[in-house]
Amino acid sequence: INRIASAVATSGHAIANSLWLAFVGATLIVALAVVLGYGRARARSRVRMFFDPTLILLFAVPSTVVGIGIIGLWNRDGVMGQVYSSQWIIVVAYIARFAPVAALMLAAGVRQISTSSEHAAEVAGASWTRTFGGIILPQLRTSLVATWVVSFIFCFGELGATILVAPPGESTLPVRVYTLIANTPSSEVASLALMQVGITLVPLLLLTVFLPKKGTRKPA
Numbered sequence: 001i002n003r004i005a006s007a008v009a010t011s012g013h014a015i016a017n018s019l020w021l022a023f024v025g026a027t028l029i030v031a032l033a034v035v036l037g038y039g040r041a042r043a044r045s046r047v048r049m050f051f052d053p054t055l056i057l058l059f060a061v062p063s064t065v066v067g068i069g070i071i072g073l074w075n076r077d078g079v080m081g082q083v084y085s086s087q088w089i090i091v092v093a094y095i096a097r098f099a100p101v102a103a104l105m106l107a108a109g110v111r112q113i114s115t116s117s118e119h120a121a122e123v124a125g126a127s128w129t130r131t132f133g134g135i136i137l138p139q140l141r142t143s144l145v146a147t148w149v150v151s152f153i154f155c156f157g158e159l160g161a162t163i164l165v166a167p168p169g170e171s172t173l174p175v176r177v178y179t180l181i182a183n184t185p186s187s188e189v190a191s192l193a194l195m196q197v198g199i200t201l202v203p204l205l206l207l208t209v210f211l212p213k214k215g216t217r218k219p220a
Helices: 002-042 045-062 063-074 078-083 088-111 116-123 128-139 141-157 171-181 186-210
Strands: none
Touching: 002 045, 002 128, 002 141, 002 171, 002 186, 045 088, 063 078, 063 116, 063 141, 078 088, 078 141, 088 141, 128 141, 128 186, 141 186, 171 186
8 A cells, every 4th residue: 555655646647647638538539439420320321331441440550650640740830739739639649549449339329229219300390419419419328428438448548649749747647657667666667557457447337337237227
């Protein structure tokens, strides 16, 4: 316990950064992915033939390649340069890495929703945004929560792109562990690694506890 407390004291900034950036990254990823997933699920068959392979290919791109691409795209003057020099560039890396797989997860959820309710709303004169917010999103609640948890875990453990794009003075827990391996006592590194595993288990446990189980019904 003393070693863990000491590790937290020396790496508290990196831990807080990881939690905050993973939370923001997962939220933005889900916000983008729910639109992409809906488009994939409701697209015509010809479009679907290219949608899934494209998303899978994007997710399969090595994290170091993604990091180099982000540097080349964002390292310039103006607004993009301001983002590049801040911790928000880490969030950009998270979105680039994990939005494709999140879109595939949410597309699977959208496909389970019947289109009849959407057609009924369209006949009643409801706009697409009202239909999407009032009909689709409530039925996607379970998929949204599950996708957010998976995205948070991915973001929290991301290393390859983060270590390339993180600005000076900014670090996350995986980057901190990586930089401490060579010249730090193994006990401190082990404590941080154990803490990282424990933090990733928390949302998984909450997911299993609070999500409704199949076959259970709320009392009338």
